[in-house]
Amino acid sequence: MKLNALRDFVAVAERGSLRAAARQLGITQPAISRNIQELEKELGVALFERRARGVCLTPMGEVFLRRSKAVRNELQRAQDELDQLRGQLHGQVRVCLSSVPHMALLPQVLRAFRQRYPDVQLDLIDGLLPGILEELKNGTVDVYVGPTFDDLPPELAGEPLFDSHRVIVARRGHPLAGARSLAELSGAEWVTSSVTFRAEEELVPLFVERGLPRPRVVVQAHSAFSFLFLLAHSDLLMVLPSQWTQTPLFRQALQRIDVAETLDSPPINIVTRLGMPLTPAADYFCDMVRRAAQHPDMP
Numbered sequence: 524m525k526l527n528a529l530r531d532f533v534a535v536a537e538r539g540s541l542r543a544a545a546r547q548l549g550i551t552q553p554a555i556s557r558n559i560q561e562l563e564k565e566l567g568v569a570l571f572e573r574r575a576r577g578v579c580l581t582p583m584g585e586v587f588l589r590r591s592k593a594v595r596n597e598l599q600r601a602q603d604e605l606d607q608l609r610g611q612l613h614g615q616v617r618v619c620l621s622s623v624p625h626m627a628l629l630p631q632v633l634r635a636f637r638q639r640y641p642d643v644q645l646d647l648i649d650g651l652l653p654g655i656l657e658e659l660k661n662g663t664v665d666v667y668v669g670p671t672f673d674d675l676p677p678e679l680a681g682e683p684l685f686d687s688h689r690v691i692v693a694r695r696g697h698p699l700a701g702a703r704s705l706a707e708l709s710g711a712e713w714v715t716s717s718v719t720f721r722a723e724e725e726l727v728p729l730f731v732e733r734g735l736p737r738p739r740v741v742v743q744a745h746s747a748f749s750f751l752f753l754l755a756h757s758d759l760l761m762v763l764p765s766q767w768t769q770t771p772l773f774r775q776a777l778q779r780i781d782v783a784e785t786l787d788s789p790p791i792n793i794v795t796r797l798g799m800p801l802t803p804a805a806d807y808f809c810d811m812v813r814r815a816a817q818h819p820d821m822p
Contacts, residue, residue, distance in 0.1 A: 532562055534555075541577075543577075613643060623791055645808075659795075678797055687789065689762050691761070694754055
């Protein structure tokens, strides 16, 4: 199987047409078409359905794309690793961070990483594990730092860093700011994010286990930017790490509602793939995360 054929297949799948893939790769459309045909012949399956406007993947093509991306990513990582070991300190490290490591660790980590690898591009994603799980498994994302769920896939390994603490967060001046129990919040509307694949699993039990009505979840959000604007400009509530009300950037707009009940908080972890070495730059990033986690910069 030719690597150029894999490259062309991934480009066509991602761009949706041979013409767009040809422009991206700087080669002719007939050359890509030949490579795809040879690949389909070798595999014995159709990878694309040809349509009037471009192409789309067949079910077999979807499966093969996942594997092809993993191969492409590993080849790129291999090239970066060899270059970095030879002293050519360039390449890319792609990392997903939840809000807590963004606030508590990233400033320290970034300074050290930029000093050691000034020419390595750091690609940062704001998110939680469910949103980037497949990318982490296939190598598109090198490292995830944040809370995790209990049953990680066997391809991944989690390493605890430090415990987190969650609180109920609202805009400043919220009419329920004086509440001191979950019962007093039973009529509120909520935003939720999710460490697991089912967001309500983390909020609903807080109420149901205490015999309270199920909370009304009206928005599920996936980024810190969404959290901030939803909370600051509405009467919605959210369960978030305590750093959200301690960080100077946010504390003028947000406040915590101190209820008597304890809110479970999953620890912050580093998650990487088992059996696949990181590049020196990615490994150094993880080392700096571990060092920063010993004394997290909690504002």
